[in-house]
Amino acid sequence: MIVIGIETSCDETAVSICKDGNILSNIIGSQLVHSEFGGVVPEIASREHEKLLYNLTEEAINSAKIKITDIEGVAVTNGPGLSGALLTGVSFAKGLAIGLGVKIVSINHLEAHIIANFLEANNLSYPFLCLLVSGGHTQLWWIKEMENYTLLGESRDDAAGEAFDKGARLLGLKYPGGPEIEMCAKGGNSSLIKFPRALIKSKKVEFSFSGLKTSLLYYMDSFKKTDECKLNDVAASYQKAIIDCLVSKMKLAVELTGVDTISIAGGVAKNKLLRKMITKNFKKENIIFPDLKYCTDNAAMISYLGELKFKLGHKSKFDFSINPNFHNSKD
């Protein structure tokens, strides 16, 4: 079956074609315009999606070497995300499906991030745990089987990606903050500054990153570069505090559930220190790392999950709406 996936939940405009579980094309138009504002500007994101969608769709179809009339189903992210941004993608997808006379299915962006672990990971089987770490969410999921997921816990406040993005701003770095902090931290001493690791000792799967961000804010107020402490030491110490919290709760989740296969998903899953610390703390044969290109927002995960949904007999009525706030696949 040939499915086109459309993703416009935040600042990546993405279109992909999936055929029988294989990704034929995966086109992403990153909106670099937000970088100068230090974060995503929702109104600009919607307008950019509108501008890019048509051409990226054409590119996705051409690079998949199919004809538009070969498409048998349309899958589109309808949440969570920015309302205006989601609306552009959903409206475009509905128009495309109606024009082609094919079915449509709405996709939960978070479920797609998790299921992206199956792309290129032939050895992944249920059940497994998934640490979903993106710009808007930090959650630990117990993935029992397809469409049977339990949320073990999540962040009480900021997401890990948000901690990277806000931290980067305080360090004078650009948006998105994750890759910036990762780069700045190179060669830095990660144990020089003792940033807090909130809730790390609690026996619940829960996270909190807002205190960490505030502690960086206070630290930077009086920060002066010296021979003993440079910006890369601060970045490395801050990054390590985030990663320590994530890895400790993964260990707790394994303890609580007895499930030892673990995976990661979302933009922060690209982080090299996170991958290194997971490799250090868990058995290699139990770890699934998604390909880097499937961590940050993409439409391959949407077309792939869309095809799975169609094969399960799901399809959406054409009057479905966006769901900007849902964070749970059962919503």
Ligand code: KG4
């Ligand atoms: O999954 P994603 O592309 O979008 C959302 O669904 O939110 O995640 C974006 C987040 C941003 O906060 C970005 O700073 C973070 O992922 N990120 C990283 C890295 N690359 C992207 N965080 C840490 N290290 C990275 N290398």
Ligand code: ZN
């Ligand atoms: Zn995402």
